[in-house]
Amino acid sequence: DQVLRATAGDEAQLALLRALGEQEELQVDFWRGPTKPGHPTDLRVPFRNLQAIKSFLEANDIPYSVMIEDVQELLNEEKRTMRLSRRLERSMDTFDFSSYHTIEEIYDWMEQLAAEHPSLVTRLQIGESYEKRPLYVLKFSTGGAGRPAIWLDTGIHSREWITQATGVWTANKLATEYGKDPAITAILDNMDIFFEIVTNPDGFAYTQSTNRMWRKTRSLNAGSSCVGVDPNRNWDAGFGGPGSSGNPCSETYRGAYAHSESEVSSIVDFILQHGNVKAVISIHSYSQMLMYPYGYKTEPAPDHAELDALAAKAVQDLAAVHGTQYVYGSIVDTIYQAAGTTVDWAYDNGIKYSYTFELRDTGRYGFLLPASHIVPTATETWPALLDIMEHVLEHPY
């Protein structure tokens, strides 16, 4: 159906328009009826009578234009937006884990999770980003004082959206499965988990507002028009070595000095002050890999054999869920030489169980992984994470 706007030039034309409305079989519906010559008349015309009515107007020299080309399309659009806003209202109660969210939505959800599980979850702030956004960590603890702890982070490279989304699902799983799943219950009864989901909030905001492919922080670099430091080359482990760049315009720019980025130093300070962190798991995408130190040197880590065996098990349990194949090994052997990484720093600071994941996929979608992959990815990664956490629990040091 279309809506036409016709303008009668004189009383005679006005009468003709009125007559159109009287003819029942034409089914003309006035949205704005004929009133005075020179004033517009808006009429909705069913598709099957369009030609006849247009011919009639033309034959009588009544000028008209098409105001709405397709009424049905507008109705469909309206229905869609109404459905969307109803979903938004519902999402206050039921967060949609199978879609990507904004920082505000994730931060609000974190607050809600803590409110819904007050004896298990607290939202802590460990610092501020360059642009002064809060750096939030979810603490999962059933009590004790300074229990051995596991550190998890996602989103350190902001364009790796599947990681923040997996982080949200996983945090929710930890909160809801405690007391139900025996493995997670045993872990949380004896250890604490610290989970930073939006590890690079400035970068994340930038991927949503301006450049979906942004990786680094958003700190300004003195003497350069290029912005940002690669937070996974900024750690004090082989800092400055091959596999990181000294050029501020590079995606792997290491920064002016180790821990120059507040996003990194906040974690360093937190972990060192805590003093009892036993595992660090840093989650990235993409490539489908599970890796342990070192990245900055080819020399195998002293605990190489144990870390390798655990990685083999984790990868096998991951594959059992949806058939997703991962490769595993040290960073330098599996992906490339990289200096100044999170896990190398953790390892060199006495944290034996230091792992980094590269989640789905292997390049078909890369960073632009469709939201339909979120739940399957999180679901398959879960047993791999559990394997590592259980091993840490069973091998105190």
Add this chain to the structure above:
Amino acid sequence: DIDNVGRKYHLKLVLEDIVEKDNIVNCTAEILYHLDNTNAAPDVHFEIEGELKNTEEQDNIFYNRIKSLKKELAAQNIPDSHGNMPPEMEPIRLLAQAAAGYVVWQNSTENTRYELAQIKHVRQLKRSDDYLEFDYMVLLHEFVSQEIIPWQMTVLWHPQHGVKVTQNSRQPKHAEH
């Protein structure tokens, strides 16, 4: 290692159809990376066990659909930030993937790994002959440096004559905007 020539790799691999996951084909290949001082693309020789899937019907459907468009096709951000893409864009993306494969091959060394990250924009160019022609601006993700590189490609395609990249050039980093 081959003295004064370069380094040769012998590969045994399995090709998997992106569209029809059960369709797999064994393949052997020999890749020769030339010594650093030449900018030549690596030499590639391969053998496929059996045959690749016949896509004549789908090719013709796509071809006729584009031919019958009233206006030349133009689109941006395929897929979008959330990884979504209208289903009718799938062949456009597959075509970009094939064309990008050529560009990647021409620019590969032992220290690069390229993936097609996104089509920033594509527009169809009018032609007086039977071919379809598209001007693409894509983003390639280079793994080792982690750089996102804008790249322009002009692609010719015809259901019986296949894909040809007639022009391609690396763009400066801010060119994609």
